[in-house]
Amino acid sequence: MSTPIRRQAPPTLARVLSTCTSSATRLPRPCVVAKWLHSRNLTTATPRAQETVPLRKHLKDEAKRKKAEAKINNAVAPKKHQLDPRLARWELTVGIEIHAELNTTSKLFSAAPTEGQEGMANSRVAVFDAALPGAQPHFQAATLLPAVRAAIALGCEVQRKSGWDRKHYFHWDQPNGYQITQYYHPFARNGSLALTAADGVPDEELQGAESVMVGIKQIQMEQDTAKTTNHGNSTYHVDLNRAGLPLIEVITLPQIHSPQTAAAVVRKVQAALRSVDACVTGMELGGLRADVNVSVRERGTTGTGTSYSGVSGLGQRTEIKNLSSFKAIEDAIVAERDRQISVLEAGGVIEGETRGWTLGATETTRLRRKEGEVDYRYMPDPDLPPLIIGTDLVEHLRLTLPELPAETIQRVHSAYGLSLKDAKTIVELDDGDRLEFMEHTVQLVQQSLPDETTDKPKIGKLAANWILHELGGLLTTSETSWEDLTLTPQDLADILLNLLQKQITARVGKQLLNTLHETPTTSEHRPSVEQLIEQGNLRLRPLSEQGYEELARAIMEGHPEMVEAVRVKGQRGKVMWFVGQMVRRGEEGTVEPERARVVVERLLAG
Amino acid sequence: MSGLRAVISNAAPLQHVKLGSCRANALHRPFSRGSRRETREKGEEVDAAALLAEPTWSVASLLPPSGQTSQAPEISSKQLHHLLRLSALAPPKDAEEESKMLETLASQLHFVRDIQQVDTTGVEPLQSLRDETASGENASELGMAALSVALGKEDVRGKFHKRIRRRRDVEQTDEAAWDPLSTASKKVGRFFVVEGGKNE
Numbered sequence: 001m002s003t004p005i006r007r008q009a010p011p012t013l014a015r016v017l018s019t020c021t022s023s024a025t026r027l028p029r030p031c032v033v034a035k036w037l038h039s040r041n042l043t044t045a046t047p048r049a050q051e052t053v054p055l056r057k058h059l060k061d062e063a064k065r066k067k068a069e070a071k072i073n074n075a076v077a078p079k080k081h082q083l084d085p086r087l088a089r090w091e092l093t094v095g096i097e098i099h100a101e102l103n104t105t106s107k108l109f110s111a112a113p114t115e116g117q118e119g120m121a122n123s124r125v126a127v128f129d130a131a132l133p134g135a136q137p138h139f140q141a142a143t144l145l146p147a148v149r150a151a152i153a154l155g156c157e158v159q160r161k162s163g164w165d166r167k168h169y170f171h172w173d174q175p176n177g178y179q180i181t182q183y184y185h186p187f188a189r190n191g192s193l194a195l196t197a198a199d200g201v202p203d204e205e206l207q208g209a210e211s212v213m214v215g216i217k218q219i220q221m222e223q224d225t226a227k228t229t230n231h232g233n234s235t236y237h238v239d240l241n242r243a244g245l246p247l248i249e250v251i252t253l254p255q256i257h258s259p260q261t262a263a264a265v266v267r268k269v270q271a272a273l274r275s276v277d278a279c280v281t282g283m284e285l286g287g288l289r290a291d292v293n294v295s296v297r298e299r300g301t302t303g304t305g306t307s308y309s310g311v312s313g314l315g316q317r318t319e320i321k322n323l324s325s326f327k328a329i330e331d332a333i334v335a336e337r338d339r340q341i342s343v344l345e346a347g348g349v350i351e352g353e354t355r356g357w358t359l360g361a362t363e364t365t366r367l368r369r370k371e372g373e374v375d376y377r378y379m380p381d382p383d384l385p386p387l388i389i390g391t392d393l394v395e396h397l398r399l400t401l402p403e404l405p406a407e408t409i410q411r412v413h414s415a416y417g418l419s420l421k422d423a424k425t426i427v428e429l430d431d432g433d434r435l436e437f438m439e440h441t442v443q444l445v446q447q448s449l450p451d452e453t454t455d456k457p458k459i460g461k462l463a464a465n466w467i468l469h470e471l472g473g474l475l476t477t478s479e480t481s482w483e484d485l486t487l488t489p490q491d492l493a494d495i496l497l498n499l500l501q502k503q504i505t506a507r508v509g510k511q512l513l514n515t516l517h518e519t520p521t522t523s524e525h526r527p528s529v530e531q532l533i534e535q536g537n538l539r540l541r542p543l544s545e546q547g548y549e550e551l552a553r554a555i556m557e558g559h560p561e562m563v564e565a566v567r568v569k570g571q572r573g574k575v576m577w578f579v580g581q582m583v584r585r586g587e588e589g590t591v592e593p594e595r596a597r598v599v600v601e602r603l604l605a606g
Numbered sequence: 607m608s609g610l611r612a613v614i615s616n617a618a619p620l621q622h623v624k625l626g627s628c629r630a631n632a633l634h635r636p637f638s639r640g641s642r643r644e645t646r647e648k649g650e651e652v653d654a655a656a657l658l659a660e661p662t663w664s665v666a667s668l669l670p671p672s673g674q675t676s677q678a679p680e681i682s683s684k685q686l687h688h689l690l691r692l693s694a695l696a697p698p699k700d701a702e703e704e705s706k707m708l709e710t711l712a713s714q715l716h717f718v719r720d721i722q723q724v725d726t727t728g729v730e731p732l733q734s735l736r737d738e739t740a741s742g743e744n745a746s747e748l749g750m751a752a753l754s755v756a757l758g759k760e761d762v763r764g765k766f767h768k769r770i771r772r773r774r775d776v777e778q779t780d781e782a783a784w785d786p787l788s789t790a791s792k793k794v795g796r797f798f799v800v801e802g803g804k805n806e
């Protein structure tokens with residue numbers, strides 16, 4: 001057996017290490033640097049008597065110290081979810097209106113493209129979008145695909161006949177002077193959304209139930225406005241590229257009773273719309289915006305008796321417009337709820353008004369009073385025929401609808417044995433490509449295994465761990481994105497196969513992964529996994545029982561204090577330290593951690 | 607929504623008014639035929655001059671009667687200003703112009719009330735002239751046939767985890783030949799310029 005290389009700390013830390021170690025003084029941890037040096041087999045000065053402190057231990061010590069300090073200073077740590085005592089008396093009700101950009105090639109009522117010539121303003125404008133006199137709208141049928149898919153994904157009934165209405169108001173981002181929307185007859189009605197604790201619904205709202213149902217009143221198609229930017233005092237620059245882009249407005253019923261649920265609803269809607277390719281730009285890019293309606297009422301009463309679309313007994317509501325992130329939704333609802341409770345408790349009355357929210361603010365600001373409310377004078381648009389959607393199209397889209405995220409997560413959880421959290425992560429990464437990679441890998445491994453005894457969940461768990469952690473780590477350290485990944489499912493399947501058949505250890509597997517990642521697929525000399533194992537002599541040559549014992553004894557003799565810690569003080573965790581030392585000292589590809597642990601435990605006990 | 611709707615709904619029914627040579631009973635049915643046609647016999651020569659001498663209907667019937675106080679509620683100055691703001695029309699410069707505007711608005715409302723006398727129970731409002739027969743509707747239905755081109759522009763991505771993705775190859779259309787900025791009076795670079803200040 002080769003003599004192990006002694007790990008030594010660099011000279012820069014020698015001064016630090018030379019000071020006497022005591023539990024009271026804190027020293028910078030040498031272990032990170034030591035690890036780095038070891039991975040490159042470098043040594044400098046001789047090591048000190050102080051052993052390297054594992055990161056976990058260091059962090060735990062830091063946390064203990066902070067807590068002790070806080071106790072001394074009588075500082076009470078704030079509870080994470082300090083429930084406002086006023087909420088015992090007041091109940092919140094929220095309704096949400098989500099505007100999402102549809103994923104189409106052309107705009108809603110003109111053939112102008114939605115993409116292309118990025119960066120050039122006013123380059124995708126048709127005559128109708130610029131509202132030249134006499135220009136007529138022409139409904140683009142292709143916009144129905146994402147719209148109907150969105151309606152089906154959210155469980156709505158698609159109406160065969162729906163209408164187009166004009167909503168009149170003057171603004172420079174609305175060249176026509178009216179927006180074409182579907183006020184009287186929307187194209188989809190009566191959907192619903194189910195949310196569970198995993199989606200972010202707090203326990204107070206679930207109240208023991210599995211899930212909460214939030215009804216969707218309707219979904220309607222409408223036009224987007226132009227983009228304006230402010231330059232100077234009151235000068236605005238207008239870009240009509242976005243004018244006329246198709247949007248859908250999803251209106252929920254006021255059946256949401258906490259801010260976290262509201263954010264969860266918007267998140268879920270965004271995920272569902274993305275999964276069916278209906279709306280692919282998210283909130284961060286401005287493709288999805290939410291307006292929330294907030295009201296409070298005393299528990300057990302009917303508020304001011306207001307009702308909205310069948311839900312009655314609500315208080316007076318106010319609307320908060322243009323929230324553009326999930327955090328903003330939560331914060332704005334909390335601020336508005338607190339403001340309304342304060343006003344009502346002081347004996348005041350809530351006015352129905354429109355309010356705004358800015359990031360980092362503590363209260364919503366009034367945008368428009370009730371008297372200043374605009375009268376939109378809705379009227380059916382005479383230029384457009386009613387929209388008639390064929391049932392054959394709806395059926396076809398329903399049958400070919402892609403899996404919704406909730407279904408995918410359940411499927412992955414049950415078929416591949418992943419935890420719900422892991423399943424959620426892998427489904428959401430890289431637009432579903434990582435899940436595809438995992439499923440392909442698992443299939444390849446299953447095919448190549450000689451017998452069918454290895455069940456899918458076992459392979460699935462292993463593959464998922466490798467894809468999430470090993471591959472993920474590889475991508476981060478080499479700063480590559482998923483699209484540029486050169487590893488194929490076949491490569492990973494080969495590595496996992498060897499691992500399952502105990503031909504290599506996990507460390508060797510990671511090495512192979514790194515090597516394959518560095519060789520591009522286009523090079524002719526790209527070796528297969530088998531070739532790499534042969535060339536590098538990486539196959540597991542299992543150590544004999546005697547070999548394990550010898551190695552274990554050698555380490556135990558070198559560190560009697562650790563032996564004492566386990567034997568006398570009963571710190572069972574230290575056993576793994578021994579295993580780690582054995583793996584490091586042993587030759588590459590010889591020591592198996594499991595067997596080493598068994599041997600070490602036996603020796604330490606005996 | 608106050609303003610216009612409130613004013614009209616509170617209106618009293620139109621009064622029976624005699625207007626010169628105009629047939630009184632024609633007032634109740636604004637677009638009714640005059641009685642002259644009934645007296646013409648077959649074969650009799652039509653005296654065109656006599657026929658056209660007397661009007662059977664006058665647009666004056668649509669105006670509020672002069673000298674008689676209108677039964678409609680007054681439109682307040684506040685309502686007038688609200689309506690002018692909604693229509694992006696300039697507010698009145700002085701009290702004289704405002705009273706003139708109110709008068710004009712009152713006579714317009716008189717006309718609208720007249721129209722509203724027509725009984726329309728059970729009649730679906732007409733949006734535009736279109737083929738409303740069943741076959742006409744079926745012809746304008748958007749089904750699989752109409753969407754076949756769009757459906758052909760999508761791909762299915764993945765073998766195990768199938769997802770539909772729209773293909774994004776950008777086609778150059780000829781519509782780009784029109785420059786929207788050519789009609790702009792004020793522009794900066796490729797942007798339209800709007801002065802948003804209130805005192806224009």
